[in-house]
Amino acid sequence: QKEVEQDPGPLSVPEGAIVSLNCTYSNSAFQYFMWYRQYSRKGPELLMYTYSSGNKEDGRFTAQVDKSSKYISLFIRDSQPSDSATYLCAMTDPQSGGSYIPTFGRGTSLIVHP
Amino acid sequence: SAVISQKPSRDICQRGTSLTIQCQVDSQVTMMFWYRQQPGQSLTLIATANQGSEATYESGFVIDKFPISRPNLTFSTLTVSNMSPEDSSIYLCSGTRDTQYFGPGTRLTVL
Numbered sequence: 024q025k026e027v028e029q030d031p032g033p034l035s036v037p038e039g040a041i042v043s044l045n046c047t048y049s050n051s052a053f054q055y056f057m058w059y060r061q062y063s064r065k066g067p068e069l070l071m072y073t074y075s076s077g078n079k080e081d082g083r084f085t086a087q088v089d090k091s092s093k094y095i096s097l098f099i100r101d102s103q104p105s106d107s108a109t110y111l112c113a114m115t116d117p118q119s120g121g122s123y124i125p126t127f128g129r130g131t132s133l134i135v136h137p
Numbered sequence: 138s139a140v141i142s143q144k145p146s147r148d149i150c151q152r153g154t155s156l157t158i159q160c161q162v163d164s165q166v167t168m169m170f171w172y173r174q175q176p177g178q179s180l181t182l183i184a185t186a187n188q189g190s191e192a193t194y195e196s197g198f199v200i201d202k203f204p205i206s207r208p209n210l211t212f213s214t215l216t217v218s219n220m221s222p223e224d225s226s227i228y229l230c231s232g233t234r235d236t237q238y239f240g241p242g243t244r245l246t247v248l
Contacts, residue, residue: 065241066231066240066242068238069236111180124170124182125237127180128179129178129179130179
């Protein structure tokens with residue numbers, strides 16, 4: 024079993040839909056949870072960052088962490104064609120050697136069509 | 138934020154040759170890393186590039202195949218040596234300061 028599982032998709036939705044992207048993980052030591060967005064032929068860019076459990080909202084994006092279930096989600100409201108990209112979850116164990124080296128999911132390809 | 142550039146952006150190489158990828162960061166970063174990203178796969182960490190000393194390699198990656206240099210805080214190179222078609226992938230440079238930043242990647246195709 025991989026440490027971080029993420030469905031690669033593709034996930035295709037109409038413009039304006041609410042999108043739910045998810046990851047599960049097996050390492051209970053993970054404390055920091057991140058979502059990266061990667062456009063085609065570009066490097067990943069950090070979208071959202073949360074610590075431990077709970078929700079964090081930023082505009083149309085909400086990141087949710089449920090540590091009891093080892094499950095994290097990214098919700099996108101009022102999705103736009105410009106949201107079409109690959110979304111990668113990532114997480115780190117702050118006790119792991121003291122260095123910032125996240126474990127990444129495979130990424131979910133999202134397509135928002137007009 | 139940090140801006141990271143990579144050269145070349147893409148290349149097509151013959152089996153048995155080597156390619157050196159350059160990574161330049163516009164400001165000092167704490168750590169620099171090299172990743173490989175294969176289609177449909179997660180980002181795989183190759184190594185941590187250490188300034189002025191040998192890189193720290195992850196399991197499955199060795200210095201003879203992927204020699205790395207980091208002569209200063211803002212520049213690093215990754216060489217893919219004696220290439221085979223299995224090395225075809227996107228290679229990403231990354232740097233950390235307040236958070237982790239990635240370069241645009243180098244798309245390598247080995248024939």
